[in-house]
Amino acid sequence: MKDERKLVIQIIFILMAFLFAVRLFFLQVLDDSYRIEAEKNATRRIIDYPYRGTISDRDGRLLVINQQVFDLMVVMRDMKVADTTSFCRGFNISIEEFKNIIYKIKHEPGYNRNRPYPFLKQLSLADYSRTTTLIEEASGFYIVDRTIRSYPHSSAANALGYIGEISKNQLENQNEEGYYEQGDLVGISGIEASYEKYLRGKKGVKHIMIDVHGAVKGSYMDGNMDVASEPGENLICTIDLPLQQYGEMLMRNKVGSVVAVEPKTGEVLAFISAPSYDPNYLTGRYFSKNYDTLQKNPLKPLFNRPLMATYPPGSIFKVAQALVAQQFGLLRPTSTYPCNAEAVGVKCHPHPSPQDLKGSIQWSCNPYYVTVFRNMIYRDKHPNKYKDSEMNFDEWRKHISSFGFGQKLPIDLPNVKSGFLPSNAYYDRIYGDLAWKHSTIRSLDIGQGELLIVPLQMANLAAIVANKGYYYIPHLIKQIGEGKQARVLKKFSDKKFVMVDSGYFPVIVDGMQMVVEHGTAFWAQIKGISICGKTGTAQNPHGDDHSVFIAFAPKEDPKIAIAVYVENGGFGAETAAPIASLMIEQYLKDTTTTPMSRWMLKQMQEKDLISRMKQIYKK
């Protein structure tokens, strides 16, 4: 009996050990959740933010760089400041502000006295070097350096865009699951947004070990699980900085756009939205404050006019009309029509009459294009005039839209607008099916009426004529990456042909040369450069007409095509043409070469349409 009891006791011991072994098997081997919990407990992921790529202009001048700034961090457990007064003086804050910052830190949700909190953010290098000793003398403070975007030339704000904290919406709808986290900076507009995935690089991650108090205890698993960040790629932009700055200077005190492209490549040489802003406003410490100010500005400096401002094109549209009419076989270089303004019911300005095709461009004859457009709409393909109109309008529209009108030109910038090219369906909705004909829609003749285009499309029109029938999608980035990784985006090297044969272009080009040499824009000519242009004056029911000009030069081998749109700038020749000529001269000659152009420059610099507008609105 005693032996039996001894055995019972020993079996109890062994059973208990067995029970533990089984329980431990479940805990340690079968259940993974404890391992995960343990990692959550003792490790912290620290994001290693990559260096964001820079952007330089076509000649390598840096437009966007990263600037080092310094965040002063504090760990409350260790914080000790011997002389608060001199500490505050060093950092340029009042003692109240100092106390306020401390108060805010202590009232953060989940406040932990062992954890670092930012005390002052984004100190400059100068601030930092001035306060080094103060930081060393105090305890609990240390510096973390970060980079922010900086724009050394303060130029091309609307093209470059800006970066900012990712929005909730973007965070929820990101393509790559989980790449971005709250607080990450992303490109919000311009090149910064459209080339985000090249510029941003790849975030790295460091795992550090922390103890129960949140104090750092070294790297986790000797850093074997860490991933180094990959720097973003540097971009080379198509912008020509001197031209860009020159254009920005010319557009000062005016509202409008200038877009210049290289016709042979589609590279955008200048991209000006006026008025603009200093891109440095939207970096760093004062982002939200400055953003607010910019957004409240009634002149809308954040509005990207070259892509988003839709205007009636005015007379520059005649170029497209003349080309399509020739393609239809309805217009020949010799076709001559009188300037019978009263008979056709449009206004025109005094010029020699009648004119052939070249002369019609040179003098921008309105009645001529009423006839041209009527010929395109009434082609007796159908006995019913309305039916005929509908069929022909459709064909006309197809040809016109091959110029890029009425559709989004897929430029490498976000938020581009398509403008508006009315369709059959649109007129049917307005007037009813088979209830409209040429006389109903005739404001299209001369680029008025429902037709709306954005300045980018105007510049593209100039490039199409310069190339005699094709274009490349305008773009702002010439090269992604450097060295062996250097590459271009393929879609920008595809030639896009318009539905007009190249043979129909020379007469138009000649006409456009006459515009500048003897025609509507003769005072914008520059000796020694064969500029081909076309003026436009878009009627504006709200005030002065908008001044429009498209051009390219030199005629023989076009290197630049340009569109200038100046709101309330009056006739095309009045403001837009001289600005375009000056830009062309700057690009081709790097300076103002003639007394005439110097005078023009002075005129344009002094032109202040914004103050005048304000006065008009005051009255």
Add this chain to the structure above:
Amino acid sequence: MREESLSRNIDWVTVGLYALFVSAGWLNIFAVVYNPDPEVHQNIFDLSLNSGKQLLWITVAFFSIISIFAIDYKIFSTLSYIFYFIFLLVLIATIVIGTEVNGSRSWIGIGDFRIQPAEFAKFATALALSNFLSNKQLKWNRGTIAIVGGMILCPMMLIILQKETGGALAFLAFVLVLYREGLSGWFLIVGVWFVGLFILTILLGVTTMIYVLLGITFLSIVILVLLNSSFKFRTALRGIMIRFGICLISIGFVFSVNFIIYHVLKPHQRNRVLVLFDSTLDLKGKGYQINQSKIAIGSGGFFGKGFLDGTQTKFDFVPEQSTDFIFCTIGEEHGWFGSVLLIGLYAYFLVRIVNIAERQKDKFARMYGYCVAAIIFFNFMVNIGMTIGLFPIIGIPLPFFSYGGSSMISFTIILFVFLKLDAHRKQILAH
């Protein structure tokens, strides 16, 4: 010549296991305080670290072993009652002059060091109990049970008054000894039954418990009737009556437990009881502790994270990790493999002590051997059980592993007094 035979008669396997446990414990205590920062050069012997202090305790324990072997073995039985009464007095004194640590008044400060008399009271009680039970005329009547019960309950009550409930519960281990010495097995069964009822009442509530009890009663009656092949009405009736009786007593017990907990105890007292069974009631204290302990052990996996590579215990996620929760470090750094190895060795160690106890011809030595096995087993069971969430959190150390001088020295003395007696077993026989 006498010295020679003494060393030959020492059970070196047990001594070896003891040495293994102590050194493993010491290394694990170093693992707890280890700082992985390469800038910090830590020395396991550094007296400012727990590992250094523990080494000091191990040295003291070593000298106690030598002293034990130096003195006459008969002194332990002779002086057992005197020891016992001295420690009762010390326990009373502790209540009066003790230092309060973590809410319990169970420490006496001597200079910079503190000792916990309760740890040593177990030793004294074991000696006295063995002495009393080794009486050849002992019969298991009510008087004996009352005296034995009193001997165990006196120090227990004093320790409970020190608010050191965990330490007090360790005295329940002596029931195993009594069982070996002839106490009816029913005591064990009844004891387990009521403890089980107590725990289940708290976990399941009164209503469920009544259904469960009625169900068990009904089932056992059905089984009784079915197994009763030669159907005798009287026997069957008696069986049924007994079962109903047990059922009624149990239900009464369930009701009184419920009544006491929810109507007699004040809310803070009630919580102190309930949290033993439901750690989620105290998420910041014991609940946090048990959760972190399970995370530490569970994250060890099969082979563990490796010596000094654990993160949970090292970075202080588990409170009391070098004392009561030392097993977390073993579980985390040495995984299932290391834990089971330790548990296996421990079980073997306990089985071996029982075997050694059985080979004693002297009743006192055998009794004392069982006391040693029972005390160490109770600590082993409750300590590891609580770290893996099988037992409520009762703050008792893992013998030979946990950091702390009192437990290190007291368990060493408890064990080596037995080994000393064992080494003299042949002399005792000759005696």
